[in-house]
Amino acid sequence: MIKKYRKTISSYALITLGTILMSAGINMIYEPMSMVTGGFAGIGIILQEFFPIPLWVVTLGLNVPLFIVAAKKLGFAFVKKTLYAAICYSLALALVPRLTVTDEDYLMAALMGGSLTGSGLALVFRQSASTGGSDLLGTILKCYIPSISTATFLAVIDGVIVLAGMVVFGVKIGLYSIVAVFITSKLLDSILDGLKFAKMLYIISDSPEQIARGVMEQIGRGVTALEGEGMYSGNDKKVLMCAVSRKEAVSVLKLVREADRRAFVIVSDAREVMGEGF
Numbered sequence: 001m002i003k004k005y006r007k008t009i010s011s012y013a014l015i016t017l018g019t020i021l022m023s024a025g026i027n028m029i030y031e032p033m034s035m036v037t038g039g040f041a042g043i044g045i046i047l048q049e050f051f052p053i054p055l056w057v058v059t060l061g062l063n064v065p066l067f068i069v070a071a072k073k074l075g076f077a078f079v080k081k082t083l084y085a086a087i088c089y090s091l092a093l094a095l096v097p098r099l100t101v102t103d104e105d106y107l108m109a110a111l112m113g114g115s116l117t118g119s120g121l122a123l124v125f126r127q128s129a130s131t132g133g134s135d136l137l138g139t140i141l142k143c144y145i146p147s148i149s150t151a152t153f154l155a156v157i158d159g160v161i162v163l164a165g166m167v168v169f170g171v172k173i174g175l176y177s178i179v180a181v182f183i184t185s186k187l188l189d190s191i192l193d194g195l196k197f198a199k200m201l202y203i204i205s206d207s208p209e210q211i212a213r214g215v216m217e218q219i220g221r222g223v224t225a226l227e228g229e230g231m232y233s234g235n236d237k238k239v240l241m242c243a244v245s246r247k248e249a250v251s252v253l254k255l256v257r258e259a260d261r262r263a264f265v266i267v268s269d270a271r272e273v274m275g276e277g278f
Contacts (some may be wrong), residue, residue: 002059003174007275011127012081012084012132013017013080014124014126014127015081015085015088015094015123015124015127015129016082016125017086017120017123018085018121018122018123018127019085019088019089019092019120019124019131020088020092020096020120021116021117021123022089022092022116022117022120022124023088023089023092023093023095023096023119023120024096024116025112025113025117025120026045026055026093026117027055027093027096027097027098027099027117028096028098028099028100028101029096029101029102029109029112029113029116030045030109030113030122030177030180031048031055031082031100032099033097033104033106033109033126033166033173033211034049034165034169034173034245035074035098035109035113035148035169035173035177036105036161036162036165036166036169036173036174036177036182037113037117037158037162037165037177037178037181037184038134038157038158038159038161038162039131039133039161040058040062040063040132040133040134040182040232041055041058041059041065041093041133042158042162042165043058043062043161044057044058044059045165046161046164046165046168047162049168049169049186054093054094054116055092055093056090056091056094058156059085059086059089059090059132059133060087060090061092061137062133063090063132063161064084065132066132066136066137066140067079067082067083067086067132067136069114069140070082070136070139070140074139074140074143074268075250079136081127081128081129081224082130082131082132082135082136083132084129085124085129085130086131086132086133086136087130087131089131096265104221105170106172106173107176107179108175109176109180110176110177110179110180110183110234111180111183113183113184114179114180114181114182114183114184114187115183115187117180117184118183118187118188118224119186119188119191120184121184121188121189122187122188122191123191125247125250126191126250127187128247128250128251128254129148130247134154134158134161135154137153137157138153138157141153141243142220151220158181162174162177162181164176164179172253191263192253193231196267197266197269198226198243198244198246198270198273199243199244199245199246199248199249199269199270200242200243200267200268200269200270201240201241201242201243201244201252201253201264201265201267202239202240202241202242202247202266202268203239203241203242203256203264204228204237204238204239204240204263204265205240205259205260205262205263206241206262206263207257207259207260207263208225208238208261209260210255210257211223211255211263212225212239212240213253214259215240215242215252215255218251218255219244219248219251219252219255221242221243221244221248221252222242223238223240223241223242224241224250225238225239225240225241225243226238226239226240226241227239229238235247243270243273249267250262253265253267271276
């Protein structure tokens with residue numbers, strides 16, 4: 001019981017640290033340099049050019065209706081960590097000091113901002129959470145249009161926000177913002193154990209039905225059961241196979257550990273995945 005509480009506290013502490021790092025990148029680099037890198041914070045930076053609205057108010061205000069819809073559509077258990085991360089993120093945006101630390105050097109701003117936000121996002125994602133915003137919006141939209149992947153929705157949403165920033169603040173700043181987005185995504189991939197676009201998981205367990213049901217209901221991914229035979233024991237086994245995104249792979253591994261700590265799991269890179277959801 002103590003170990004469980006310690007693990008929970010550690011998880012929420014890492015989420016808190018991640019949101020602070022992300023907020024430092026926004027308040028100390030992106031906002032002073034008018035760099036829009038997507039997300040609800042990007043919308044806030046654009047709005048500040050016209051209205052004196054604090055970033056934390058924008059992110060919190062836009063997230064509230066999303067969480068109401070997500071709780072109804074996906075269940076509160078799905079969004080509770082993300083809700084905590086979103087609240088922490090808004091509080092950090094309100095509390096982290098607004099400083100200019102790059103002296104109008106946009107390349108340095110892209111490097112430092114991408115490093116801070118990428119590291120912060122990785123810490124949050126590794127705890128099976130996100131800070132809401134475009135991530136959560138993409139997940140909700142996929143519920144209504146399942147033929148389009150969450151990654152596609154995210155690319156479109158963030159792309160529109162970055163283009164809007166380019167229109168408001170100029171092409172030069174917009175191009176450096178794209179560099180920052182690239183650095184963020186590459187660092188995020190590296191920290192998340194080298195996860196690429198997709199991961200293929202093979203799961204051998206004594207509880208295949210429970211794991212398959214969890215993946216389909218909680219993660220929203222399909223699972224295929226292959227017939228297998230243990231050559232040493234001679235016992236028949238079901239081998240579960242599923243393709244998931246880099247962030248979802250963390251959630252699937254957690255789900256497998258909770259269902260069967262003795263499960264044998266192989267995780268491999270999927271260079272190209274075609275079909276529903278990808």
